[in-house]
């Protein structure tokens with residue numbers, strides 16, 4: 376198999392492990408006939424036809440279908456709020472297993488066109504609110520949560536109107552607010568976010584199964600934490616609004632809500648009736664890819680599941696890492712060039728400030744690698760792109776193009792570069808199967824990409840300067856380097872894979 380085929384198969388296995396059905400089956404089991412129990416991550420909840428289900432998010436339909444299969448007749452009723460058109464597109468894609476059965480007890484409400492709250496999503500949130508409010512201490516509410524959940528569960532605190540909340544969200548996003556900032560504001564203005572849903576469902580037992588699409592898997596940020604205690608106060612919300620120059624232009628209704636909310640962080644509320652469990656994450660997907668890579672004969676290492684920050688810096692980090700690995704294969708890793716590259720890497724990592732990454736430790740682990748086996752480096756997260764051009768692309772395709780260009784330059788700058796002596800593949804892909812507004816999930820690159828494209832009359836750098844990575848990859852060798860998976864029905868951010876082996880071993 377070629378490195379490309381290996382990279383593709385690793386990506387597929389990573390995504391496969393966080394697909395709704397396998398994920399739900401790993402996390403939840405129904406046990407015992409006489410007095411059945413729902414077992415969730417080692418905790419047992421008695422079940423006696425007292426189960427209710429709600430859900431919101433882009434991956435929740437498939438999660439609900441899998442949950443209903445496990446729960447059987449114990450499930451009384453459910454409501455899920457999912458993206459507009461998702462049933463039709465899953466049907467078209469032949470992903471029947473992600474759809475509910477014809478006589479399902481779960482009602483589906485589609486809404487949130489363009490990932491923004493709309494009247495349909497408001498209707499879904501209203502129905503979910505009503506269901507949660509009516510529960511008793513004998514009931515168990517299973518809550519399914521995934522990315523996109525914030526827009527699918529809008530419940531603005533009166534007198535705030537949906538349109539006012541939508542406008543504020545849009546303005547924050549367009550001014551570059553990070554998801555942590557955006558959701559800090561959303562939580563303050565919503566009845567159901569920031570633990571609101573869990574509080575409404577009390578005294579019922581609440582079990583939330585969460586698919587994380589946020590770096591670090593913070594319970595109170597993913598889908599704005601409807602079943603998690605919020606770690607933010609109104610003061611934090613005001614700070615975000617001030618940072619993006621929005622304090623002066625707030626609608627009156629928002630001012631009313633902000634001034635009537637307690638400015639101090641409230642005393643911790645009792646969430647002892649809630650069990651929040653992350654059942655799928657980028658880290659979990661990377662672990663599976665690592666297992667597979669080892670099975671394919673690689674020495675596999677995970678760099679981080681929290682790679683974030685400016686895409687240019689992230690691309691430079693990957694290029695330097697690839698250089699270092701190639702130097703290692705050439706037996707030059709400990710020489711002056713190796714030290715220089717390690718220095719570059721440490722500086723880049725300090726600038727990027729990737730949460731939890733100890734690069735010095737990672738570089739030590741690389742030092743111990745012998746030249747016998749091919750190497751696989753796995754990483755995941757979400758980079759930030761500053762759009763300057765008018766082209767079509769996505770984070771992953773742009774990252775692959777940037778890495779391709781960086782490797783080309785590094786190779787050109789060094790006489791008899793060790794890069795030329797290795798076979799190298801870099802792959803970056805969005806686990807949801809859609810990278811930006813394009814038909815691809817990501818792209819592959821190698822150090823040869825720029826030269827080969829040039830022979831076809833394609834100037835990689837010019838495409839990059841116009842954020843036109845999708846157009847570039849669609850034309851280059853007729854799209855052979857695009858990663859096309861179709862929608863996967865899950866989403867744990869993006870995944871990158873670097874595969875390297877010396878050329879004479881291939």
Ligand SMILES: Nc1ncnc2c1ncn2[C@@H]1O[C@H](COP(=O)(O)OP(=O)(O)OP(=O)(O)O)[C@@H](O)[C@H]1O
Pocket residue numbers: 433522523588759760762765766767768769770773805807809810811812842843844866
């Ligand atoms: N032409 C482009 N080139 C590079 N990146 C782009 C381009 N157009 C949009 N993007 C990036 O694509 C992202 C939006 O795409 P997408 O809808 O896949 O977002 P997402 O964050 O992956 O959503 P989700 O969290 O639902 O997966 C943004 O990060 C945006 O900067």
Ligand SMILES: O=C(O)[C@H](O)CO
Pocket residue numbers: 521522523524525526554558588589596597598599
């Ligand atoms: O819905 C949201 O808030 C984002 O997808 C982050 O989880």
